[in-house]
Structures are given as C-alpha cells and as structure tokens.
Amino acid sequence: MPHTTAFARNQWYIAAYGTEVGRELLARTVLGEPIAFYRTEDTGEVVALADRCVHRRFPLSHSRLDGDRVVCGYHGFTYDTTGTCVYVPGQKRIPRTARVSSYHVAELDSFVWVWIGDPALADRTTIPRAPHLADSTHWTTVGGMEPIDAGYGLLVDNLMDLSHETYLHGGYIGTPEVADTPMTTEVDEGAGIVRVSRHMDDAECPPFYANSTGIKGRITRWQDIEYHAPCLYLLHSRIAPQGVLPNPDGTDPDAFHVEITYAITPSTPDQVYDFWAVSRDFGHDDEEMSAFLRDFNHEVVMQDVNALNLLQKTLESEPAGYQELSINIDTGGLAARRILSRLAAEGDRSATPDNVAR
C-alpha cells in the first residue's frame, strides 16, 4: 500500500532550499520529526534543532532568536546552537537534562540536507549530488516547493513513470509518444539507484519545450531518470530537432538540455514535500523564459499535487487489501519501492533504544 510507505531513517533528506533558511525560524517536519532551522548570525551556518521545548513541548519554531540562541516563545527557555539549554526563568540552576536534539545538516547544491537517523552513521560524503543547481555559469534554474497531502510513495510512483505526462500533463509536457514509447530500466540495488530511460526518436514538441527552445516541428526527445533513493530524483531531458544526435565525442551543441530536479522528502506518513527545480543550458539571461518555465512548471506540479491529494484520499477510503495491477511502465517504480523497503528495514535495524528514545 504505497500511501503508507515506511520511512528509511538512516538517510539524508532535503529539508529546505538554502535560501529558505535565515534569521527567522523555519519549521519543517521530516520523517515525522518536527525541526526548527535557522542560520547563525556570523558564519551563517545552518542549525537544526528539535522543534519542541523541553519544558512543556511548545514548538520552538514559534520562538525568536537572540543572537544565535533560540528563546522559547512561551516561558523563555533558551537554547544554544547545540540544543543545550542556557537559560530558564526564575532560577539560576539549569537542569542537567535540559537540552533538545540537534541534527546533522549539510548545505550542498543549493539544498539544506538533514540527517534524521543514528547520528553516528551520518556521512556527508554519501549525499547524492545535483551539481547543476550550484553551477549558475552553465545552468539557469527556477524552482519551488509544494507540500502534498499524500504518502511519499505516491510521489515516487508518480515520478518514476512519466507515461502519466501524456494524460495528466497533456498540453503541458505530455504528448502521445511519451505513453507509447517503451522504457528501459536499470537498477543498482547496492547503491540504491534506479535509472529509467525513454528515448523518443520522432515526437511532437510539447508547449513547455516549444515555447522555451523555439523549435518548430518534430523533435528527438530523451528522458533519462536517475533516482537516488530515497530523496533525490534527477531527470536529464534532451530536446533536439528531429534526427539531431550528439557528436561521437559526446559534445551536443545542437540540442537543448534541461535538468529537472525533484526532492521527495517524507514529512509525515501522509504528507510529502515536493521540491522541484528546472535548470536549462540555454537562454541564460532571458528573464521572460525564466518566468514562463517557472509558471508553466508550477502548473504541472500542481496537476500532480491535485492528483496525488485525490489519490491519497481515495486510497484511505478503500477497503483494506485493495489490489493494484502493474505493467511494464511500473518497472522503475516497483524497483524504487523495493529499494525503499530495504532502506526502511535497515534504518529500523540500526535504531537502538538509545537513539530512538531521543
């Protein structure tokens, strides 16, 4: 039942764009854990603290910052960047146990990543990369984030099979060829990566690309998905006039490339953060094109949001044990579910009473 996909705890998750975190507390719930984010005054480092005061569990995200310290908005319990309580009202002695959890964070490729699981296992070098997001010389990016009232498994399903573009996003990014062209799927079980490719040799050009690239007539369209379970999803999109292929040396000057990035961050069992970004290697200074791509892709994202909100409600009202029927287009999605299931089981095994009781 994908609307209640288990959480994989010992993994890095994207909690925010770096630009969202500043000197106001930002509340995000990741894997069911409420977290308050902010930046320190001098170094601008991102701090992530459990969003619950130790005193009466008031959300610290409704607090104010005093320098780098968080002052609880209810009774003034004050915490430093490590989560240690440094002030309580009405007395000098601060209880030894007065501290809130702090979380490992990493800022990478424009995202703020957070580690929810066993702190001892947090290893920043394992974070998958989306370098185009940080490379504004070669790539121009627009993006946003939408929360969806659906389990994150439904968003994984959605993104792993793009044949839905033809039906849910017809007139935007879908054309008949997307649904009709078979895909190839490669699964790297060990690395937790699923690759799904669909190469269309002769396809209609949907408005999204016709308007941005200026191509008139039919196109060669490649969609190469690279899903780094559980959180990062990259879609390498290549658009060229029909028949135009890369050079033998790999250069590809006559094609348009768009990197479409999604972050799939489970918030609660029935809510997911849907981060999305569209990066192009053309028209860098074209503000109008940026506005078009931002607005147009936002509409596409909202079509998904509305469909998944509806699907979640539908599944919740279904009798237990309802059936699905999978076909070839689901190969990538089923591989992703299998990997997520394994990662979730691994996360549970490593959860010792100590780090669970936080």
Next chain:
Amino acid sequence: MPHTTAFARNQWYIAAYGTEVGRELLARTVLGEPIAFYRTEDTGEVVALADRCVHRRFPLSHSRLDGDRVVCGYHGFTYDTTGTCVYVPGQKRIPRTARVSSYHVAELDSFVWVWIGDPALADRTTIPRAPHLADSTHWTTVGGMEPIDAGYGLLVDNLMDLSHETYLHGGYIGTPEVADTPMTTEVDEGAGIVRVSRHMDDAECPPFYANSTGIKGRITRWQDIEYHAPCLYLLHSRIAPQGVLPNPDGTDPDAFHVEITYAITPSTPDQVYDFWAVSRDFGHDDEEMSAFLRDFNHEVVMQDVNALNLLQKTLESEPAGYQELSINIDTGGLAARRILSRLAAEGDRSATPDNVAR
C-alpha cells in the same frame, strides 16, 4: 443506533436523475461503492463502472471519454462499456485481469437505478414504480437532490413520521393538526412496504398549499405514505376545501393532488443522497407556481438537511449505548427499521466470497 443503519445490498437504488447522466462522467458512491456513470454516444444507454482504475486506483470519474471508452486521467488505462481494459500505455499486451466491475442499471420513471449486490439476483421487474414522474401529461414535476451528512436511517426516520412538519417545517408545510392527528400504519413485511396514513378532516392550510392551490380557509388534508424499502418513498398528498371528499366512484375533481417522491440512497455509512420531487395535477403551465414549489420545497428539504446533519454529529458524540424513546408516531419508522434490518441480513447471507471479492 440509526446513524449506522446496515446496508441492504441486494436491492435496487436510485443513483441519479436520468438528466444528470450524460457525456461527462458523474461520480456517485452508492452503498460505499464508488461508481462512475455516463451515457454511450449513439444509444444514450447508461453505463456504470467501478470508479477505480485497476492500475493504481485513480478515480475514473476524473477521466475523459473517448467515444464510449473511459480513458483514465492518470496513465491512460482505457475501458470499454463492460469495464474491460482495451488499452494500457507502453505495451501491446493487455493483462487478462485488467477490468473494472460494471453494474446493472435501469432507467425508469426519470431515475437511474443501480444494482450493487449479487449480479445474478438483479431483476428489473422488482423495481418499485413512481409513474407520475414519467407522466408529464397529468403531472408537472419539480425536484432536486441534496446530500446529507447522516446515515440513511436518520432520513428514513424523518420521512416516516411527518409530525415533525409541525415543528421543523412550521410556516412551510406544518400546522398543529399534523402533530395532533393520530396515524394508521400498515406493514407488508413480505413486500417490504410500510404505509402510514394521516387524514385530517379540518386543518389549517399551510403556506405551501395555500399559495399553490389558492384555497382560502380550512382544508381537508390527507397524507398517505407508501415506503418501498429501502429506497423509494411516495407521499400521496390530497388537499381539498374543508369537507370536500372524493366521489363514490373514486373520481376526485374538486381536490388538489400532489405526489411527493423521495429517494433515500445510502452513500456511505454516514452520508445519504436525498432525492426529492414534487408532482402536481394542477396549474400545469404555471411557471411561477413551479418556481414557487421548487424554491419552497427546497427550503423545506434544507431544514431537514440541517437538522439531520446536526443530529448525526450529535449522535456521533454521544456515549455508546444511548437510549431512544419511541411512541405511537414512530410505529412506521420502527417498522421500516425492522424491514431494513431484515433486507440487510439477507444481502449479507447471499454475499458469497466470489461476488464480494470483486
């Protein structure tokens, strides 16, 4: 506890007015089963399919029609009028098990009836009739439908005892005589029909009838209820100047007759569709009278809707095992409950694993 009256599965239910079903998919949930309705292009026959795609259970009512076929709005799975899947994206072979349930329907007396239970038991000749609704020569009809957030048992209770007209609908259709005049009740257990009659010899004329019939002064008012459990409720209403009775041969030229039809269709355990229609044998071309009766009766229906919404919420918040106290006016309602309970038990008995596992 009437707010959770059991469903009687092997019965015909009114799902829609015929005029509501066309070339857009109409979603209705009957006895907890989500169904999508539409008409075929050429013959205009009504098709009723289970409102869940076999692939990922997306509601088919959010799909579009391609001729007589339903094309799922998410990934394009396509079904014919029998529910058989005839297209899936990305491959030629269609899985043998790819089909959704279709339901028996019957169009009769302006209503679309649907059969939810064991298909082998569906017999159109057992559908109770409301012929006045199809007879526009002798009857002029106005009507509508309101969903109520209450179990269907509360609507049955409401309609079987009209003494509430005096209190809930005072100033509309109720007068003191309705509550004060005793009723007679006849129950045909075998046929599942309850008849409740209240004949008032000398009564005030409520605005509903004063305005439509033009009678000034007191009236003779007959209310003869005929409830065909579980779904169809007929109220034969006769209004005449005080003392005017039918002729010995049964003709009744000096009285005004109004047939008030309700369909009580359980949607979910705590929602019911309240179809209502008012048919008169006078003032056939009087558009103003039609508008008055439609608006006025809609207000009356909304008084019931609001009262039952409130009552359902009230009952849900009551401690388990709350008590009711029944008196004479409840004789018809209690008989109806008894019949519904028997019909529900019969429906459960006939449910074999085969037709349940649909």
Next chain:
Amino acid sequence: MPHTTAFARNQWYIAAYGTEVGRELLARTVLGEPIAFYRTEDTGEVVALADRCVHRRFPLSHSRLDGDRVVCGYHGFTYDTTGTCVYVPGQKRIPRTARVSSYHVAELDSFVWVWIGDPALADRTTIPRAPHLADSTHWTTVGGMEPIDAGYGLLVDNLMDLSHETYLHGGYIGTPEVADTPMTTEVDEGAGIVRVSRHMDDAECPPFYANSTGIKGRITRWQDIEYHAPCLYLLHSRIAPQGVLPNPDGTDPDAFHVEITYAITPSTPDQVYDFWAVSRDFGHDDEEMSAFLRDFNHEVVMQDVNALNLLQKTLESEPAGYQELSINIDTGGLAARRILSRLAAEGDRSATPDNVAR
C-alpha cells in the same frame, strides 16, 4: 499528559455569565455533558436541562421556549423546568420515563454555576467566591469568554505560572522582572487551594498598567494567585509607585488594585471555556479606561488562546510517553495537577451506576 487531564465530576463549574442566560436557549457543554440553559419567565431563575430530547436525541438547545417549557425543534416533545416531559405529539399518554436530566445551578458573583456530579452531593455553600464581581460600588469590571481547543489542564498550567507573561505577553503585561523574580507557593491540599505569590520590589511598568494607572516610572508590583481547584482562579494584582507599601493597618490608599478573575471550565477532553474578568478599584466612571482594559486584556487572552490551541495540536501529534521538564516556576502548576488528579479520583469513586446511567 496535561492535554487529557481527567475530569473532577463532583464539583461546581462556571457555565456562563448570568448575563448570557435569558429567554433564548444557551448551549454549553460542561465536563462532556451537553446542557441547555434558560431563565423562567416570571422569576428569572436559571434552568439547566440535558441538551438531548429523550425521543431521538435532538439537541434541545435548538428548540424554542413556550413560557417556561422547552419545545423540541424536531417533533415537539415538551419539557417543564424539572425536565419532565409534559407533551408528546399524536397521543395523550406521556410515557412515564419521558424526562431529561436537570442540573443544580447557583447564581453567584455574576456567574451561573452548575453541578455535574452526584446530585446528592451538591452543596451551594462550598462554591468559592469572587465577591468583587458582584460589588460594583468598589469595583469596575470588564470581561469576556473564549473557548480554547485545548484540554483544561493546559489552561491551568498557563495561569499557575505567570513567568510566561514576559515571553508570550511581552509589550502587554509582561516585563523581564516577572520571569526573573522567584515565586513562593503555598498549597492547601484539603481545601484544594493553591497560592502562588510573586512580589517585585522594583519593576518596569507594563503598558497594561502604565496606561490605566497613569504611573510613570518604575513600580512595586505584587501578583498573588489564589486558585480554587478546579474552576475558579483569582489573581490579586497590586501596583504602586516603586517603594510604596501598604500601611501597617492594612489600608493601601496609594496603590492601584486589580482583581483578575478566570474561570477554567472543562468542556470536552480537548476543549475548555476560558472566562476572564478584570476588576479595578480606580477610575470607576472612566469609560475609555474600561474600553482600553477590555480590548487590551482580550488581546492578551487571545495570545493565550492561540498558544494553547497550538500546544494542544502539538501534543496530540507527539508520540505517546513524551517527556516534560519541570523547574521551580512549575511548583504551583504541579500542585494544581496533583489536586485535580485527587478530585477526579474522588468524583469517579462516588459515581454509582445510578447517577452515571443518567
């Protein structure tokens, strides 16, 4: 877990201001019991009846009064002031068991008190007093009531520790000295009274008092809480120019006194009525001051309402067994919880099948 504090049944509770009860039925739910209040026509005595018709449990608060009788808005069952049914529709005989519970009430100090528990234990002489509310010669009072979507324990916590004034109500009634000054706590377990005092010798004057008293400069500020569990909370507030103390004989002509009264009435397990009143012994005819104190204190109350609504939602989403950390400021609150817990246990013990089955 304070958001689900048990109810203490055998206690008096404030259900309304006397001015709220009149010739329209007023619905209030106290300790989970829905009650309809009204005044009799001649004597103006307050009547409190169970808010559920015996027939089908329709809320009597949606009824109309006929003299001193309540006529159910659904089918007209009619009750006298004792809850005895005196009319049913369609028949002369009234069932012997047709009655709804009536509750003991007492009107005292501007409040309507109601007794929910064992009627045999209701003793009006045990009701705690707030005489300033009835003494308009010496005290001028403004007030209101706000329902909060939180268990009543959260409001008790809130009011027993005023150090939150500094953080939640900064710029209104809080200053740094409130949080910094230690409190003294006295508990009378037998009488169920908790007293918490905080005397600030040299404090900033917050806008609430600066604007109403006209004092410029620093103040001596006393806060003496007297909580009569479970329902009545009195805060004796004394404001004087810094260093001004009462005379040895107890007179205190150079200080300003404000009696702040709260009633904490549990409605459901997760809703509480927050009655509040501000009585002053100065500026009696100053309408502008009354308006200022009413508006300003309403804003303060809404800061609490918003914080407790948020805190309740937060606690409901917490995993079971979450921890709190208490410090000195919580001494009064913890004492209150202990007393409430004992009163709840006593109420349960005295609940015999007879008075529970009402």
